[in-house]
Amino acid sequence: MSSAAAPSRAAPRKLTGKKEEIDAFIDRFDTFLFDCDGVLWQGNHLLPKVVETLEMLRSKGKKLIFVTNNSTKSRAAYSSKFTTFGIPVSVDEIFGSAYSTAVCLARVLKIPKDKRVFVIGEAGIEEELSAEGIQHFGGTQPLWFPEDEVAEHAGPDPSVSAVVVGLDRHISYAKLALAFGYLQDPAVHFFATNVDSTFPTHGKLLPGAGSCSAPLTYMLGGRAPTAFGKPSPAMMESIERRYTLDKSCACMVGDRLNTDIKFGIDGGLAGTLAVLTGVSTEKEILKAGEAGEGPDVYLDCLGDMLG
Amino acid sequence: MSSAAAPSRAAPRKLTGKKEEIDAFIDRFDTFLFDCDGVLWQGNHLLPKVVETLEMLRSKGKKLIFVTNNSTKSRAAYSSKFTTFGIPVSVDEIFGSAYSTAVCLARVLKIPKDKRVFVIGEAGIEEELSAEGIQHFGGTQPLWFPEDEVAEHAGPDPSVSAVVVGLDRHISYAKLALAFGYLQDPAVHFFATNVDSTFPTHGKLLPGAGSCSAPLTYMLGGRAPTAFGKPSPAMMESIERRYTLDKSCACMVGDRLNTDIKFGIDGGLAGTLAVLTGVSTEKEILKAGEAGEGPDVYLDCLGDMLG
Structure with missing residues (x-):
């Protein structure tokens, strides 16, 4: 001062x-x-x-x-939102955190094509990862086992090379447990599309993407994700x-x-x-x-x- | 050193x-x-x-x-678990974090009887709060509105005097959004039964109670809950x-x-x-x-x- x-x-x-x-x-x-x-x-x-x-x-x-x-929408989906509002914008003029994340993973970090990425997030991340040819699971996919069998499925998995976390309005205990299991192998990358604490919508503040990765950072003793968004x-x-x-x-x-x-x-x-x-x-x-x-x-x- | x-x-x-x-x-x-x-x-x-x-x-x-x-079970439920294992233990010999939390809220902090406590947690917390005569909601109760109306229902509520967070294996975006809304009033207490980062079960480490309050702490810019457990x-x-x-x-x-x-x-x-x-x-x-x-x-x- x-x-x-x-x-x-x-x-x-x-x-x-x-x-x-x-x-x-x-x-x-x-x-x-x-x-x-x-x-x-x-x-x-x-x-x-x-x-x-x-x-x-x-x-x-x-x-x-x-x-x-906002990683919930891909660039293509975002372009449609602009169109709805009568704003002429091309996909090439849009740069979202899901796209930024997918491009970094594929082109800079060169995640191996035979490895999988576990997603806590929505369709935007899935679509951008697919567009870059990156194998992924989790995300909007329904759980592939009964919820009370979480412990059986939680743990390191050599086919998983990274966990990507974005805003997930269907975040669940099982998703967090699986992500934590994969991240117990320190070689598995921990990424976040962004770490905004809140997500403003309809004049209210709701939990943001950073609130979806916060439990993992806590479980990992402070290990924070590399974030790609602003x-x-x-x-x-x-x-x-x-x-x-x-x-x-x-x-x-x-x-x-x-x-x-x-x-x-x-x-x-x-x-x-x-x-x-x-x-x-x-x-x-x-x-x-x-x-x-x-x-x-x-x-x-x-x-x-x-x- | x-x-x-x-x-x-x-x-x-x-x-x-x-x-x-x-x-x-x-x-x-x-x-x-x-x-x-x-x-x-x-x-x-x-x-x-x-x-x-x-x-x-x-x-x-x-x-x-x-x-x-472990706040998922009340003392009575815990006593049954001891009985299952053939261990003779009376309810009075059991001291759980859900019980400790309810007793502190009712007898030490004297939460007003006409106010409500919002719970992120399981039956153990609900049973112990009820036993101490504390009004509560959330917890194992199904959401009382459609999930896409979260923003409408999120916000401060003068009838809510505290948020209590324990291990919740059905944690959801809506529960976190509601809790954050109530806690935006700084007069609303923020309590945790405990803040264990992990929960050991079946030889695996799953997310613990502290991982359920971590998103709220993150959203609140670092405001941590008062924890009652070890x-x-x-x-x-x-x-x-x-x-x-x-x-x-x-x-x-x-x-x-x-x-x-x-x-x-x-x-x-x-x-x-x-x-x-x-x-x-x-x-x-x-x-x-x-x-x-x-x-x-x-x-x-x-x-x-x-x-």
Whole structure:
């Protein structure tokens, strides 16, 4: 709190209603990375003037990349969600944590094709792993044995090379027991699509993907998963590998300080923009600014970019 | 590791096969506190010579107290388990974490009778709370709304004064979401029967009660539950309040270093005895001894007390 510890970053500026400042901010960048839930929509409710704002940015020649930690949907399923909202977005513009995880496993870590990945998660992970040719089980598959036989089936399995955990709204004791059994072999990788503590939906906070891996970390005496979603540097590396991204001309737009804004700052992007339609509040944003962890600018909602 | 940090406690001595030393050790105590699973039995399998060992101790006038962190059974249900194994034990000699929790809530913390307790756990907790006249819901009750309406029902509820978490082999996303919603009111107590990371059964390690509260701790940004089971001092206080216990003549017998043995040492009992039929291995016991956290003595199995 002393002047010696003062952050070098400027305090977050609120730009809502300041058309000239907004336009000047937009002009600094050629690429905008967007978080989706809490920025473009809230659950199944599209936020005001989002379509017009994205059209405005496209009309100015800006490149748009949609980056989400939500691993329950594949890129293809996410594309359908955009279509439902009347937002024209191609699958190639979408970068989800399930996709990022599958690409890292297949192309960077080169998980052997004859090994299997055990999934605690939903269809998004399964679809992206399949698309990368990775064998997997668990996930949305019904349990293949009676529930009271968990102990018989729990234990290391040499055919399993990794456990991937994402948000699983059907998490169960059996899934956790099996994952723990596989992870008792320290050679088995422990991955998470993301470790968000909560999952905002319908104006409520429900358990997030990180809450699905937390029991395993606890059982493993503190061994945490390698996470691929925001704010992990692995996510930024994947994006850089996939697109021609000039970080000095890129801005991250998000609603959450400890994922989106941290991702933009730690990832070395030239700008960060927060909106107040999601998780982090104005008070939290200003407080984070004091610690040098706030966004450059913030708006009440994304539509305010129209000025 | 330096001599300056050398523990004052002596290294754990193995007494298996040393009849005179065993008898001298037994003679030092008038009360033996026993952990059950991993000491007397493993799941549904009684360990060798347990009946004879307990008879020998009773014949010498020793007082026996059976202390378990397993909250899935009430004391009455536990008593039936003893009977199944042919061990004569009265309900009054059994002290479980579900009972300890219910007694603390009702008699020490005096949870208001018109408030409700939300339970993540099994029948043991429900039965002990009911016996103490505490209103509760959740637990083994089926969900009272369709699963896809979790968000609608999640949130603070002024009728709820506490959340109690124990081992729940039917843990679900909805239960975690509801518990998190209630705990968003900081006035709502967060309790755990115990926080064992694992639950040994049928020779395997499955998720323990602590793994059921870990997601909530994660969602709450690190707020951990107050735990009533071993090694919590609350458990020792409850035992002292209930029995006439002279700690200078009492010995804790258990299979697990971080619950049973820690409970005996931290609780100020005069002695600790470990057996190798449960979770902790001989190597771990000797290593703990170097850190001053080992038992006084250990045996291959409880039956070795017969000499």
